Amino acid sequence: GENVEQHPSTLSVQEGDSAVIKCTYSDSASNYFPWYKQELGKGPQLIIDIRSNVGEKKDQRIAVTLNKTAKHFSLHITETQPEDSAVYFCAASQDAANNLFFGTGTRLTVIP
């Protein structure tokens, strides 16, 4: 089955700096890679996703890159703000499959 690894487990950055979270996956059949933001006591919120037919996707301050050959994908947050502080989860799945395989999460702290 799929195995998703996520690094780092914790990340602290100064407000305005960039943050990068990396994930690797094991199943070359995976073709859908979403990122979720989870604030304390709340459910995960989809912030961006990418499919295997593209290498990069951007939405304002958030971007995701995908390297299918190396089987890794990354979340990039630029100009970080204190409200970006949360736990971020990456995930991988196949369109035809039923469930997402999650990484272990990264706790991001943006220091004002």
Add this chain to the structure above:
Amino acid sequence: GAVVSQHPSWVICKSGTSVKIECRSLDFQATTMFWYRQFPKQSLMLMATSNEGSKATYEQGVEKDKFLINHASLTLSTLTVTSAHPEDSSFYICSARYGPGNTIYFGEGSWLTVV
């Protein structure tokens, strides 16, 4: 994005009683919903996959007689924790598959405390 709503957001129940958590897709029809359990500072653990009109598929190690899942309509799935024990206390989260693209949206989660 699509909206998935859970109710209740938190519940306290006595040991031995049963409690039901609802998961609704508010603005779309979801043929597939998922139930997760999350312990503090840990990732989401998939409990079961719920398909409308059929029996849920449980992950290994999850007791299907204890965690009853019903997906009676395209917008509603329920999780019933039967004969609850304190060790069942946790954060339960549902999600729903939206559209043909396999995008999955999560509910806000439900905190269960068994006393």
